[in-house]
Amino acid sequence: MHKACEKLRLQIRQVHEGRYLLGLSGGADSTMLLTLLAPDAREGRIRLEAVHVNHGLRGAESDEDERFCRELCEREAVPFTAYRAELDGRKDEASARTARFAFFRERYLETGADALILAHNADDQAETFLMRLLRGAGPEGLECMRNDEITDGIRILRPMLGIRRDEIREALRTDSLSWREDSTNGQDVYLRNRIRKELVPAMERIAENAVEKICRTAGQIADDNDTLYERTEKLIREHCSGSTLEAAAIATEPAGMRKRVLRKWWTMNGPRLKEHALSATQTDELDRLLISHKGKINLPGNRHAVRTGRYLFLTGNEEKKPDPVSFCTPETAFGSFRLTVTPSEGRPGNGKTTQEVPEDFCDGCVIRTRKDGDRIRPFGSAGHKKLQDFLTDRKIEEPFRDRIPLLCRGDEVLLVCGVGAGDIPGWNPDDHPVRLTWHGDMPWAEKTGE
Amino acid sequence: MHKACEKLRLQIRQVHEGRYLLGLSGGADSTMLLTLLAPDAREGRIRLEAVHVNHGLRGAESDEDERFCRELCEREAVPFTAYRAELDGRKDEASARTARFAFFRERYLETGADALILAHNADDQAETFLMRLLRGAGPEGLECMRNDEITDGIRILRPMLGIRRDEIREALRTDSLSWREDSTNGQDVYLRNRIRKELVPAMERIAENAVEKICRTAGQIADDNDTLYERTEKLIREHCSGSTLEAAAIATEPAGMRKRVLRKWWTMNGPRLKEHALSATQTDELDRLLISHKGKINLPGNRHAVRTGRYLFLTGNEEKKPDPVSFCTPETAFGSFRLTVTPSEGRPGNGKTTQEVPEDFCDGCVIRTRKDGDRIRPFGSAGHKKLQDFLTDRKIEEPFRDRIPLLCRGDEVLLVCGVGAGDIPGWNPDDHPVRLTWHGDMPWAEKTGE
Numbered sequence: 039m040h041k042a043c044e045k046l047r048l049q050i051r052q053v054h055e056g057r058y059l060l061g062l063s064g065g066a067d068s069t070m071l072l073t074l075l076a077p078d079a080r081e082g083r084i085r086l087e088a089v090h091v092n093h094g095l096r097g098a099e100s101d102e103d104e105r106f107c108r109e110l111c112e113r114e115a116v117p118f119t120a121y122r123a124e125l126d127g128r129k130d131e132a133s134a135r136t137a138r139f140a141f142f143r144e145r146y147l148e149t150g151a152d153a154l155i156l157a158h159n160a161d162d163q164a165e166t167f168l169m170r171l172l173r174g175a176g177p178e179g180l181e182c183m184r185n186d187e188i189t190d191g192i193r194i195l196r197p198m199l200g201i202r203r204d205e206i207r208e209a210l211r212t213d214s215l216s217w218r219e220d221s222t223n224g225q226d227v228y229l230r231n232r233i234r235k236e237l238v239p240a241m242e243r244i245a246e247n248a249v250e251k252i253c254r255t256a257g258q259i260a261d262d263n264d265t266l267y268e269r270t271e272k273l274i275r276e277h278c279s280g281s282t283l284e285a286a287a288i289a290t291e292p293a294g295m296r297k298r299v300l301r302k303w304w305t306m307n308g309p310r311l312k313e314h315a316l317s318a319t320q321t322d323e324l325d326r327l328l329i330s331h332k333g334k335i336n337l338p339g340n341r342h343a344v345r346t347g348r349y350l351f352l353t354g355n356e357e358k359k360p361d362p363v364s365f366c367t368p369e370t371a372f373g374s375f376r377l378t379v380t381p382s383e384g385r386p387g388n389g390k391t392t393q394e395v396p397e398d399f400c401d402g403c404v405i406r407t408r409k410d411g412d413r414i415r416p417f418g419s420a421g422h423k424k425l426q427d428f429l430t431d432r433k434i435e436e437p438f439r440d441r442i443p444l445l446c447r448g449d450e451v452l453l454v455c456g457v458g459a460g461d462i463p464g465w466n467p468d469d470h471p472v473r474l475t476w477h478g479d480m481p482w483a484e485k486t487g488e
Numbered sequence: 489m490h491k492a493c494e495k496l497r498l499q500i501r502q503v504h505e506g507r508y509l510l511g512l513s514g515g516a517d518s519t520m521l522l523t524l525l526a527p528d529a530r531e532g533r534i535r536l537e538a539v540h541v542n543h544g545l546r547g548a549e550s551d552e553d554e555r556f557c558r559e560l561c562e563r564e565a566v567p568f569t570a571y572r573a574e575l576d577g578r579k580d581e582a583s584a585r586t587a588r589f590a591f592f593r594e595r596y597l598e599t600g601a602d603a604l605i606l607a608h609n610a611d612d613q614a615e616t617f618l619m620r621l622l623r624g625a626g627p628e629g630l631e632c633m634r635n636d637e638i639t640d641g642i643r644i645l646r647p648m649l650g651i652r653r654d655e656i657r658e659a660l661r662t663d664s665l666s667w668r669e670d671s672t673n674g675q676d677v678y679l680r681n682r683i684r685k686e687l688v689p690a691m692e693r694i695a696e697n698a699v700e701k702i703c704r705t706a707g708q709i710a711d712d713n714d715t716l717y718e719r720t721e722k723l724i725r726e727h728c729s730g731s732t733l734e735a736a737a738i739a740t741e742p743a744g745m746r747k748r749v750l751r752k753w754w755t756m757n758g759p760r761l762k763e764h765a766l767s768a769t770q771t772d773e774l775d776r777l778l779i780s781h782k783g784k785i786n787l788p789g790n791r792h793a794v795r796t797g798r799y800l801f802l803t804g805n806e807e808k809k810p811d812p813v814s815f816c817t818p819e820t821a822f823g824s825f826r827l828t829v830t831p832s833e834g835r836p837g838n839g840k841t842t843q844e845v846p847e848d849f850c851d852g853c854v855i856r857t858r859k860d861g862d863r864i865r866p867f868g869s870a871g872h873k874k875l876q877d878f879l880t881d882r883k884i885e886e887p888f889r890d891r892i893p894l895l896c897r898g899d900e901v902l903l904v905c906g907v908g909a910g911d912i913p914g915w916n917p918d919d920h921p922v923r924l925t926w927h928g929d930m931p932w933a934e935k936t937g938e
Contacts, residue, residue, distance in 0.1 A: 172691060174701035176708045177627070232694045240690050241622060244682045251624035254768055258626045259709075261744025265719070266712060268742060292718060294711025318704055 040073060042212035046205065047074050051185055051197040055084060056152035058195075059145055061138070062088040062111070062118075064103045064218035067157035069110065070206045071198060073215065075155070076114035087117040089145050091138040094122065103218050119145060139190075146192050153193040158183055161203035161238065164252040168233045174318070178298075181260035202249065270298045274306075279481040281307040281352040282437070285345060289329045300324050307352050309339030344437055349481065351437035362406035365445065372405040375443045375455060375478035382471040389417060389459040390483060391476045396469030399462065403447050407440055414451040414460045425451050432457055438482040445474075456483030490523060492662035496655065497524050501635055501647040505534060506602035508645075509595055511588070512538040512561070512568075514553045514668035517607035519560065520656045521648060523665065525605070526564035537567040539595050541588040544572065553668050569595060589640075596642050603643040608633055611653040611688065614702040618683050624768065628748075631710035652699065720748045724756075729931040731757040731802035732887070735795060739779045750774050757802050759789035794887055799931065801887035812856035815895065822855040825893045825905060825928035832921040839867060839909040840933060841926045846919030849912065853897050857890055864901040864910045875901050882907055888932040895924075906933030 053075065060075065062068045072088060079086035090107045094100050104120050111118035121141040123134070142154050163182055170179040185199045198206070210217060241248040273291070277284035278299075288299050304316045304324075316324070320337060327333050327345045334344045341354040360373035370377045379400075387393045412425035429439055434457060445453035452460045455476045503525065510525065512518045522538055529536035540557045544550050554570050561568035571591040573584070592604050613632055620629040635649045648656070660667060691698040723741070727734035728749075738749050754766050754774075766774070770787060777783050777795045784794045791804040810823035820827045829850075837843045862875035879889055884907060895903035902910045905926045 171705060172695035172698050172701060174697075174704055176705055177712050180705070229694065236690055237687075237694065240686055244679065244687065245622035247624075248622050251622060254624055255621060255626055255630070258744065258768075261742070261747065262627050262712060262716060263744075264742045265745045266715060269715070269719075292711070292714040294708065294713075295715045297708075297711065318708075 040213045040215070042209035043070065043073050043215070046070065046201060046209050049201060050074060051195075051200070053078070053084060053155065053195060053197055057085040057149065058087070058153055058155050059142060059149065059151045060086060060088045060116075060155045061142055061157065062090050062107050063157075063220070064090070064106045064110070065157075065220055066207050066210055066217040067159055067162075067198065067203070069215065069217040070210060071155065071157040072110060072114060072116065073210075076116050079116055080114075087119060087145075087149065087151075089142055090118065090120045091141050092120055092122050093134045093137065095134060106218050121145075143190065143192055153195045155195045155197065157198055158196045159198050159201050159203050159206060160249055160253050161234070163199055163256060164238060164249040165230055165233050167252050167256050168237055169229055172229070172233075176318070177259055178263060178301075180256060181263050182256040184260055200253070266295070266298060269295060270302050273299050274302055278303055278306075279479045282481045283328075283350040283352075284348055284481070285328050285350040286348040288350075293325065296325050296328060297321050300328065303352070304337075308337065308341060311339065314338035346437075347433070347435045349435055349437075351435070353437055359407050359440070362404045365400045365403040365405060370405055372443050373478075375405075375476065377405060377443070377445065377453075377455075378475050378477065380473045380475065382473050387473060387475075390456055391480070393453060393459045393462075393474045394471045395462055395474060396466065397472050399469075400445065400452075400474070403445055403452065405443050405445055407442065408444060408451075409449075411449045412444070412446070412451050413449060414454070417459050417461050419461060422450075425454075428454070429457070434482050442480075442482065443476070443478075456480035490663045490665070492659035493520065493523050493665070496520070496651060496659050499651060500524060501645075501650070503528070503534060503605065503645060503647055507535040507599065508537070508603055508605050509592060509599065509601045510536060510538045510566075510605045511592055511607065512540050512557050513607075513670070514540070514556045514560070515607075515670055516657050516660055516667040517609055517612075517648065517653075519665065519667040520660060521605065521607040522560060522564060522566065523660075526566050529566055530564075537569060537595075537599065537601075539592055540568065540570045541591050542570055542572050543584045543587065545584065556668050571595075593640065593642055603645045605645045605647065607648055608646045609648050609651050609653050609656060610699050610703050611684070613649055613706060614688060614699040615680055615683050617702050617706050618687055619679055622679070622683075626768070627709055628713060628751075630706060631713050632706040634710055650703070716745070716748060719745060720752050723749050724752055728753055728756075729929045732931045733778075733800040733802075734798060734931070735778050735800040736798040738800075743775065746775050746778060747771050750778065753802070754787075758787070758791060761789065764788040796887075797883070797885050799885055799887075801885070803887055809857050809890070812854045815850045815853040815855060820855055822893050823928075825855075825926065827855060827893070827895065827903075827905075828925050828927065830923045830925065832923050837923060837925075840906055841930070843903060843909045843912075843924045844921045845912055845924055846916065847922050849919075850895065850902075850924070853895055853902065855893050855895055857892065858894060858901075859899075861899045862894070862896070862901050863899060864904070867909050867911050869911060872900075875904075878904070879907070884932050892930075892932065893926070893928075906930035 050071075058075075060068070060072060062072055075084065075086055078084045088107065088111050090104055092100050092104045108118055108120065123137045123141065145151075146154055166182045167180060170182065173179075183196055183199060184194075185196045187194050238249065241252075245251070273288060273295070277287045283299075283303055288296055291299070300321060301316055308314060308316070316338070323335055324337070324343055327335050327343055328350055330345060332346055334342055337343055337352075337354075339354075341352055344351045344353055363370055363372050365377070367379045369379070382394055385394070408425055413422045414425050414428050415422045416428060425444075428451075429442075434442070442457065443455040444451050445455075450460070452462075453474065453476075455478070500521075508525075510518070510522055512522055525534065525536055528534045538557065538561050540554055542550050542554045558568055558570065573587045573591065595601075596604055616632045617630060620632065623629075633646060633649065634644075635646045637644050688699065691702075695701070723738060723745070727737045733749075733753050738746055741749070750771060751766055758764060758766070766788070773785055774787070774793055777785050777793055778800055780795060782796055784792055787793055787802075789804075791802055794801045794803055813820055813822055815827070817829045819829070832844055835844070858875055863872045864875050864878050865872045866878060875894075878901075879892075884892070892907065893905040894901050895905075900910070902912075903924065903926075905928070
């Protein structure tokens with residue numbers, strides 16, 4: 039029994055021992071995959087549960103699909119869970135897919151599954167490749183689906199990604215197994231349908247094994263992406279501090295790597311809306327700015343990129359500034375920064391990140407960012423100057439100035455985090471000294487050896 | 489005059505000052521490019537020469553092409569050189585292209601040109617992409633043509649790579665300029681023709697600007713390849729010594745990078761014939777061997793890959809062993825190795841790469857690789873042992889053994905390069921000592937601090 043299917047069983051990627059969910063629509067592919075995995079489940083080699091999502095998009099037909107899946111699972115003795123999806127009137131295939139994945143995810147977390155198994159086949163993969171190629175997706179998109187990947191914390195396995203669609207249907211037919219044909223033909227499956235019905239057959243007429251070759255290419259691009267992602271992450275880790283990118287360090291990378299870093303940086307710091315994604319032209323513009331020495335460009339969502347000094351800044355982000363906080367001992371937290379008070383070490387500190395002061399010196403002070411009227415009496419100087427001028431003298435890039443934590447008493451600035459200290463007034467040799475230290479990420483601070 | 493062409497002029501990549509050759513076939517693309525660049529040449533901004541290759545493949549038609557090009561150049565006041573190609577009966581398009589490039593190259597070197605300018609357009613690029621995709625070329629092939637690249641030491645510029653084929657013809661027609669239609673339709677342009685006539689139009693019907701999107705993708709893949717080539721080269725430089733690859737160091741790389749290193753290693757050390765290229769399956773097999781600890785696989789052209797110890801070896805290469813050479817002072821060259829004689833440093837040396845011996849100790853010795861019957865009296869030992877056993881004791885991998893230079897007197901081995909020394913017989917404290925040092929790449933030698 040199921041002889042033709044059994045043959046396919048040897049061709050699919052092996053699913054190791056564990057607990058799995060299988061996305062079951064009742065279509066040929068998932069029907070086949072359930073048929074192939076059910077014996078393993080019955081023998082206890084794997085634990086399997088089929089999950090079906092009924093979108094109710096096609097009325098009675100949708101209910102028939104659910105009934106088909108339920109009966110199939112009963113026959114195969116595989117536990118079955120069905121969800122009914124509310125799509126809030128959004129009847130397109132993309133919304134259905136999103137809703138479906140949300141249910142899979144819910145059940146995945148509930149059951150503590152090792153992986154979600156999906157029944158995508160080689161034709162799905164080749165179609166995805168061509169669809170993305172025709173949308174101009176670039177190498178990051180062209181890796182398409184992987185046979186083993188993590189998406190939103192869910193491990194997804196696709197054991198049939200190497201099998202052709204026709205082989206699957208042919209085997210089901212030979213073994214007299216039935217499946218449900220999906221009659222959906224919605225608006226946004228238009229491109230995929232034309233690729234499936236016109237483009238792939240044309241390619242197969244022109245070149246032998248076109249689908250297999252496209253699938254292999256997608257796999258090789260995925261492999262290359264792994265290498266490139268790793269390096270992108272490393273560069274971001276080493277040279278990116280929020281919306282500030284150390285441009286001078288990235289500029290020496292090859293163009294492709296620079297652009298990957300810039301896209302990643304934008305994804306992390308730019309606006310979240312899809313329509314604010316960076317276009318290829320905008321990426322090129324941003325790259326030209328990165329390798330230049332000075333300049334500013336407009337970006338989607340009212341953002342700007344500013345190149346100055348060693349940095350590239352993304353501005354226009356509505357980064358909420360931390361509220362002012364009163365200084366306290368032994369530690370004051372201010373956003374992602376901390377100012378700590380520790381015993382004196384008997385030496386003055388570098389003035390930038392460490393400073394020794396009389397013990398009661400900071401009583402009544404606050405930590406905040408700059409405001410109009412701020413002034414400072416630089417260390418060793420008799421009179422006051424505007425904080426603005428103090429920062430200019432020290433070549434602090436404009437986009438940093440609103441982010442730097444200040445220790446203030448009224449409009450008198452006593453310490454500028456990572457930059458310098460005011461003259462400590464009223465220092466008396468008999469005062470008991472303590473050590474103040476700033477902690478946090480200060481890309482504006484030149485590294486000091488102290 | 490030439491108004492429509494002038495418009496295109498703004499869209500092509502600018503050609504900077506310099507001395508150029510232009511490949512001129514008389515077809516629409518190269519006719520356009522000559523028309524666009526000729527004013528710059530006449531004004532002296534660039535130095536331009538058109539080069540035409542007459543393959544005589546199509547009899548009178550070929551001669552007409554040449555005449556057309558000559559007259560076009562006369563009209564445009566651009567110097568013109570024509571070559572007549574002998575194809576030795578090979579009338580296919582690939583042989584013609586190879587022959588054509590050889591002539592371009594010859595003229596390039598003769599004239600000291602800065603670059604060869606070719607008239608490929610966006611459609612050529614998209615067709616090349618699809619052709620390679622359908623041949624399963626992988627990301628290295630999918631980068632297609634670049635608008636600025638070095639091939640065989642020749643810099644090639646393609647200023648029209650962003651312009652559509654139809655735009656070019658349309659502009660020529662509007663300006664009433666004529667060109668030569670190539671009637672060639674040979675065997676191996678079959679795939680390209682079907683792509684041009686069936687696939688690209690189908691894609692353009694399905695998705696807007698399909699050709700532009702494919703071209704952009706090719707450019708992005710080229711960018712990524714630059715990053716990956718750089719890393720591949722670095723790994724090869726650091727961990728590859730001829731047909732020996734330091735497998736342990738490569739095995740920690742991501743799969744895509746490992747395979748790129750393996751393909752490069754094969755290209756550098758495997759057989760040169762095209763039919764011996766590594767297939768995707770063979771690359772996968774080789775990769776599995778690389779990340780394993782021990783094993784051997786067969787490769788094309790009667791080669792074998794052997795994984796043992798820290799290394800992956802390619803064997804079966806008919807690497808010509810250097811002939812034995814007589815020892816001489818102050819230096820004996822043996823293949824890529826050298827043995828030098830320098831004044832004693834008053835300490836014995838590490839026995840592996842340096843050894844102090846009496847001045848006349850090496851008289852009459854030869855340097856050669858191992859042969860049957862070789863024996864050695866290990867340093868500090870009373871009797872002789874087989875060289876084979878000596879090497880086994882020191883865990884020298886088999887594939888290295890035929891490559892290690894030996895200093896011998898008859899079948900007595902005195903020094904084994906990078907491995908050890910025999911006992912120096914007849915050492916007399918009054919002898920005047922000298923220092924022998926081996927130089928060269930010895931992957932079999934563990935690094936010693938001496």
